[in-house]
Amino acid sequence: MLSKEMYKQLFGNPTWDHHTLQAADEITTRVGKEHLNLSIYPNQIEIVTSEQMLDAYSLIGLPTSYPHWKFGKDFVLNQHNYTKGRSALSYEMVINSNPCISYNMENNTTCMMVLVMAHACQGHNAFFANNYMFKEWTSADSILDYMAFAREYILACEEEYGVEEVERVLDAAHALMNHGIDKYRKPAKLSAREEKERQKLRTSVRHENYNELWRTLPQAGVSSNSKPLPGKNFLEEPEENILYFLEKNSPTLPVWKREIIRIVRKVAQYFYPQGLTKVMNEGFASFVHYHIVNKMYEEGYVDDGFMLEFIHSHSSVLYQPDYSSKHFSGLNPYTLGFNIFMDIKRICQSPTEEDRYWFPNLAGRDWLEEVHNAMQNFRDDSFILQYLSPKVIRDMKLFVVIDEEDEDEYEIAAIHNERGYRKVREALSEQYRRTFYVPEIQVEKVDLHTTNTLHLTHQIVSDRKLIPKETQETLEHLRYLWEFPVRLSSKNRLGVNEEIFECS
Amino acid sequence: MSNIIDRRLNSRGKSISNRQRFLKRVEDQIKKALPEIVNQESLHETSTGGTVKVPVRGVDEPTFVHDPETGIKNIVRPGNDRFSEGDRVPKPKGGQGKGGSGGPGSNSPETTEDGFVVVLSREEFLRFFFDDLELPNMVKKFMENVDSFENRRAGFIKYGNPSRLNVKSSYQQSLARRISLQGVYKKKLERLQTQLTASVDPVEMKGLQTEIEKVNRLVKAVPFFEDVDLRYNHFEAVPQPTTSAVMFCIMDVSASMGQHEKDIAKRFFTLLYIFLTRQYENVELVFIRHHTAAKEVDEEEFFNSRESGGTVVAPSLKLMNKIISERYSNGQWNIYGCQASDDDVWSDLMPMSAYRSCGTKYCPPCSTWPIWKSVTGRRTVHCGKLIIN
Known part of the structure; x- marks a missing residue:
């Protein structure tokens, strides 16, 4: 603890050092706790260069992820826009993890640093830690482990099956990422260790159960009637989590591809609440930084010049x-x-x-x-x-x-x-x-008798149709994962097919 | 207590492998898109512009999305300054206008990008172009060779032909060497002289005098010129563009030449044209098409119109010869003639003899791609023939 004058001096100097950041963290945390009653994850504040910020952009803030060209594309596009002056980089970026990792740009002034720490490390952090969407649909504790696991697994797959094939699966799974989310059933908490064990189990069960002799046994007891009719049984209700459906039910997909689908699905699930709480998340973080910095001013930790800069930044945001x-x-x-x-x-x-x-x-x-x-x-x-x-x-x-x-x-x-x-x-x-932006598409039924065709239904809401070309391309990705023909029909309110897309 | 970490010193380029994967993908796509671009652009365009824009497909990530053009949307906008409930406002024409996209916010991840376009420089484009054609390396090398050079002065070198000896700089070298080598002795001489004048002992004086004579001999022994002094004028061969060339595109438009054959022919002409524009400042194009009769036409007509009839090459070469003697006979022009045909010649006049009628001599045709080349005076005449099977 320093004297107020010392703080004022530290925060009044536009260039900052480690002490300034520590002081800023100390004060914002205290004010946030005492004044706004915030409960937060511990913070991990990382100071990054612009290039590192671009890295963070392309991985949506995750410190590590599996390799894929899409991330490279995002990097190149962002970098192009940044170097051409078309868009600025944000002052900070924060992810929903425990500890809560935030990236602060190195070229922020002291005032921006304080603002950013109040905004991200208090505001967003408290939101991640307390909002029901994040608490119940994501697991902040294990996402970092899980991503490390995902990376390891996908690298191993690349080694074994070749980069191109793995890329193909990832491309296809990414295309369906928006449709790989459990909206109602709360997903099981992630754990890299359990995930590995589950994988091991899956293969070992197959190994153990494989016995050349069994194949030769006569199938006398089983008549064709007593077999459950899969077409009826196996899809009792329409499934809107297409990736989940593919992972579990794709007829002949190799296990490793199912595992990759699962990884993409889990990542999609992790980001699901972000998209649904954009306004609240940013609004609450702004509300928090506004109150914390004003409180700091009232209590005399910062001077008038600091406040002018703060008000300027605040109002431009x-x-x-x-x-x-x-x-x-x-x-x-x-x-x-x-x-x-x-x-x-x-x-x-x-x-x-x-x-x-x-x-x-x-x-x-x-x-x-x-x-x-x-x-x-x-x-x-x-x-x-x-x-x-x-x-x-x-x-x-x-x-x-x-x-x-x-x-x-x-x-x-x-x-x-x-x-x-x-x-x-x-x-x-x-x-x-x-x-409003993700069409409602469900797996309707599978024709298991003859063609194995997968039938999907798009429910048309307020006459909004799908873009034909993109839909066809996405359907091809879906076809790749299903490995049999797929068919998507757009139905209107009366249940009449308006459009049919097919990929056989 | 929070953890503050300075990451700035971490190694750079965390996403390099992702970027490389992306670039490789783009490259693959460019190669795929190349034939289309060559077909779209006219011969002039392919080589005049500094850059080539390649629309890259296959790097977009399709998903199921609503078509923004369709349906009924209720959109909330801020800053109402003039509207009342029930007002009707005409939609802006063209584009989606203010209400079209209905994106959820400025930071929305849903913002769509326009098609991904890669801008290639001329050299990059040609690299892809050559790659794609799978030319044998020898032909590539030939394409990239420049055949006329001019010697330009490029400073001095230590070894060379005596006729190129540069006296002035050789003398400067010799002077410098002499000054530096003799300097040591001259200092020594000075010291001995002062000792001599100061000395009174005759034995010592005698010794000093012999010493002085010895040093004087050494001074004279430094040669006036030595091999290391010699400097020769150096010349460098600088590729010299011959400024003008004329290229004759001769194409068979008989019935057997379908769209596919024409496309191949166009790529062949484009390749040659690009090559020529790299070598010459000014390239003129003459288009001649022929079936049994030959006719000079413009580019548009050359590639797009269809005719039918048999194939006789000779008239077109005669026409080419006529045009050369009328317009390009003053020796300033390098002449490139190339003919594309599916080789359905049913005339008595075989193409080889037809070429001979142009009045050129031929090098033996290279086995993979027949190219004839002859040099008459300052002017080069190349003839090539593409046979499409």
């Missing part, structure tokens, strides 16, 4: 261009999330008549408790549906546009007025549902 601006590229998740969290606080502290009508359960309650409740128990769509208040809609001047394929005009369905609030809220929530 939260900048939301209007729909008509040339900088517009969709809603900024930082802004939306931050505004909603700030409004929860406002409603608790000084509710208006309107708030009492809209949020009777929030008005007058303890704001910190309510913010924690929101952070822990929601994901983007439910969060917006629950907490997007008329005031935020008015402040951001949100409006709903209906874009119909056959019309020449857009229709403005709702704006920020009394009649529109609910519509805006519903439409926005809808926009963050997974089905």
